Amino acid sequence: MTTTPKPSHQIPDRDIYERRESGVRSYARAMPRQFGRAENVWMYDNQGGRYLDFLSGCSTLNYGHNHPIMKQALLDYIAGDGITHGLDLHTDAKQDFLTTFEDVILKPRGLDYRAMFTGPTGTNAVEAAIKLARKVTGREMVIAFTNGFHGMTLGALACTGNAAKRGGAGVPLSHVSHEPYDGYYGPDVDTADLLEQRLADPSSGLDAPAAILVETVQGEGGLNAASPEWLRKIAQIAKAHGALLIVDDIQAGCGRTGGFFSFEDMGFTPDIVTLAKSLSGMGLPFALTLFSPELDQWSPGEHNGTFRGNNHAFVTATAALRHFWSDDTFQADVRRRGELVEQRFDKLATEFGFEQRGRGMMRGLNVGSGELAATITGACFDQGLIIETSGAHDEVIKVLAPLVIDDAVLIAGLDILESNIRAAMATDYAVAAE
Numbered sequence: 001m002t003t004t005p006k007p008s009h010q011i012p013d014r015d016i017y018e019r020r021e022s023g024v025r026s027y028a029r030a031m032p033r034q035f036g037r038a039e040n041v042w043m044y045d046n047q048g049g050r051y052l053d054f055l056s057g058c059s060t061l062n063y064g065h066n067h068p069i070m071k072q073a074l075l076d077y078i079a080g081d082g083i084t085h086g087l088d089l090h091t092d093a094k095q096d097f098l099t100t101f102e103d104v105i106l107k108p109r110g111l112d113y114r115a116m117f118t119g120p121t122g123t124n125a126v127e128a129a130i131k132l133a134r135k136v137t138g139r140e141m142v143i144a145f146t147n148g149f150h151g152m153t154l155g156a157l158a159c160t161g162n163a164a165k166r167g168g169a170g171v172p173l174s175h176v177s178h179e180p181y182d183g184y185y186g187p188d189v190d191t192a193d194l195l196e197q198r199l200a201d202p203s204s205g206l207d208a209p210a211a212i213l214v215e216t217v218q219g220e221g222g223l224n225a226a227s228p229e230w231l232r233k234i235a236q237i238a239k240a241h242g243a244l245l246i247v248d249d250i251q252a253g254c255g256r257t258g259g260f261f262s263f264e265d266m267g268f269t270p271d272i273v274t275l276a277k278s279l280s281g282m283g284l285p286f287a288l289t290l291f292s293p294e295l296d297q298w299s300p301g302e303h304n305g306t307f308r309g310n311n312h313a314f315v316t317a318t319a320a321l322r323h324f325w326s327d328d329t330f331q332a333d334v335r336r337r338g339e340l341v342e343q344r345f346d347k348l349a350t351e352f353g354f355e356q357r358g359r360g361m362m363r364g365l366n367v368g369s370g371e372l373a374a375t376i377t378g379a380c381f382d383q384g385l386i387i388e389t390s391g392a393h394d395e396v397i398k399v400l401a402p403l404v405i406d407d408a409v410l411i412a413g414l415d416i417l418e419s420n421i422r423a424a425m426a427t428d429y430a431v432a433a434e
């Protein structure tokens with residue numbers, strides 16, 4: 001009789017992470033389990049624990065984990081020896097993706113964009129966007145916004161607000177001006193008007209910008225959602241001052257706020273759009289920079305990258321576009337689920353004096369302190385709910401549940417969150433609140 005040795009990953013050796021993995025790891029610290037499997041809205045650890053995923057890879061898993069349709073498409077593609085890596089060569093998978101993207105996303109929305117396959121992470125798409133804007137306009141300065149998050153490479157990091165992230169650069173982060181986002185000075189100050197005033201004043205010290213880079217909902221920066229009026233004004237300001245409008249839709253796009261793009265039906269069209277996170281549909285790395293055809297002034301290879309386009313991601317992205325975006329059913333589901341979260345957050349905000357933020361299925365509850373938020377999310381994790389915080393002081397509890405979640409499961413997850421909010425407020429924070 002032979003005994004099969006236990007696979008090494010089943011033997012608890014947490015020390016390996018302390019011993020070998022860089023201290024830069026972060027999410028693993030708040031959720032110190034070892035995960036082995038995931039399906040739909042659930043993740044499973046190797047000790048038999050099951051977790052409801054309200055983080056979705058920071059909105060990278062909008063369609064849940066290992067969606068059967070995408071999984072099968074990828075399995076078939078690999079089984080048929082489809083191209084895995086092809087630099088930027090024409091491949092069957094790329095053609096399928098581009099034609100599907102044109103048919104299902106661009107044409108029905110009346111959008112005419114060229115698609116640039118950048119390196120496969122979001123920050124690559126942002127780098128390409130700001131590089132292109134600088135090239136086309138011949139200007140250097142980019143306007144970004146307070147609490148904006150755009151990635152970790154130097155160009156994108158310069159556009160990011162967070163001081164701790166910026167501090168990692170080790171060199172000056174320049175040629176970006178961080179202007180106040182919608183609502184930054186409260187509801188009575190229109191920060192778009194302030195920006196217009198500064199750009200119109202030749203003595204304001206603000207140089208003419210190459211681009212205005214904006215998130216419609218700030219995913220990492222606290223779930224602040226800009227109003228359509230404010231965004232329209234920003235679009236007009238960009239146009240009036242010869243700057244290109246870049247919408248960073250890496251987190252808010254791919255259905256998170258309801259439509260495929262977060263700016264749909266708002267009455268303006270960005271010059272450049274960045275997409276990543278949920279674009280591949282299955283959590284595979286894949287990023288795109290979209291821009292108006294007249295901006296396509298790149299010379300061949302001017303912005304390069306070994307992993308431009310990821311053929312496996314083309315396959316799963318195409319399957320996701322066909323399955324979820326060929327009609328309006330999915331969008332209606334997302335809107336309804338978003339309203340469920342909104343109603344619950346409204347109730348909690350009223351009861352406890354919190355503030356609710358966000359749009360669609362991209363929602364936050366500002367509980368006022370990072371400590372309280374961490375207490376609540378930590379307790380949720382102990383009860384099998386993966387949920388994270390966001391904002392300048394990590395004071396906003398964010399709900400980024402998979403968009404495909406059943407209403408009943410969504411409600412069950414919100415129940416866990418609510419009960420832990422009640423528990424936290426009934427103990428340490430009850431005194432502070434009085």
Ligand SMILES: *Cc1c(COP(=O)(O)O)cnc(C)c1O
Nearest residue numbers: 121122123149150151219250251
């Ligand atoms: C996550 C994110 C990025 C960066 O994407 P990476 O894949 O982490 O490089 C850029 N912009 C926004 C809005 C994001 O949410």
